[in-house]
Amino acid sequence: MERPGWAPPGVDITTPTSSRIYDYMLGGSHNFAADRAVAEQAIAAMPHLPAVLRENRRFLGRAVRHLAGEAGIDQFLDLGSGIPTAGNVHEITAGINPEARVVHVDIDPVAVAHSQAILTGHPYAAAVAGDLRRVGDVLAHPVVADLLDLDRPVAVLLVAALHFVPDDATAGAVLADLRDALAPGSHVAVSHASDDGRPPAGLRDAQSIYARADSAVTMRSRETLDAMLRGWELVPPGIVACPAWRPEPDDPPSAHFPGYGLVARLPHPA
Template identity: 55%
Template structure:
């Protein structure tokens, strides 16, 4: 008898980690696929393609979001002199991770990644096992005090010194996180920075946004787009930096219907 050639489904089943439901689209794996990564399954790819169909520019938008993150981290580690970062909702390790960008500027920078997906955390710890200045903890933005306690307890974050808190492309998966973000701002030392990128809600693309929301309803997280003014509320009384320093005004205009990002400093 000839050898059986495994189907794609069989090959995929062999590499599904214990406890992972590969049949339900996962926002971290969808993002990974959008970035050209390999840590995703058929359900994630199908959901991503539906998103791309509704928003053809979304794949480029994800890449520009990554570019925005990198530019923010380079500025903070360089010109701003920040040496400690907390990346909440970090997702799967991918290209140009926060610690890689920060260490290219400041090798002594310390980074704590936070995610509420235990499988993401297990994967991340395995990849970061030989990085003493980097840690990944399981935590949920809905419990900001616990995130803060874990970050400090690990010894990488000094709560008395300025810290950069990164909330990149994750707040739009939470229905009403204003109080939790306010708590984070409260715990950050003066001179700290808050960076946010977020999907926007606009009337001109309301039908497409509706299709996008429907796709995410079948994933592990629902979607809650917001207007730019609603996104800016997350920064409280922090002082905004010029966004043009981190992403060109041309790209801001091109992707205005898809997302908005900002960086602000605590007085």
């Protein structure tokens, strides 16, 4: 049985998880045989899936640079952060504002343990275990309360995360709870899988294979995402395919992307 020395005690390495599958597809090394098996089956059904995940990563970078730069946010809560790879949130923010504060949150103990090891001694970034479906518990976590001032604007990242919440009402409640808990001027960045239009070949097969991991992928339409954002104000260009959200000159051309990206702002009361 595979038991790498860095695996936290008690972690079930025979059950694949979405964060470790994502890590493998991005070329990471913090994954196990069970994760790699599901990933390879999904890639066989949808060969351009790793390219989709890389595009999602580029969206994350653009969104964080906008939030830390143009929007002036200096506090970030990364929900469903996964296993750190190059160009993670705390690295991006540090390049714009070295004192920006970042808390990474994930439910996978491997992702949390690896993040904590990387961030040891970092004065402005931390990683904690938490369930994004329980926003109140996450915001009340002592580490979150210590690093982030919830009386000031916070940018919450839900990048490739909400589509692992299968129930529409629960996914919508995440955005509603954040809306009710955060200060005006706070932002949320979301990327989400969708099968709007003609789905790419193999998309549904890949979705079925992914369901063998800890969380199945739930596709949602643009209209469903828009309805979940009640009380939030979309930042231009609104809800668009991830490659179309404020692309940068050096971004590679992208074919049809099976999902959306958006950034929304919590307005000040009228």
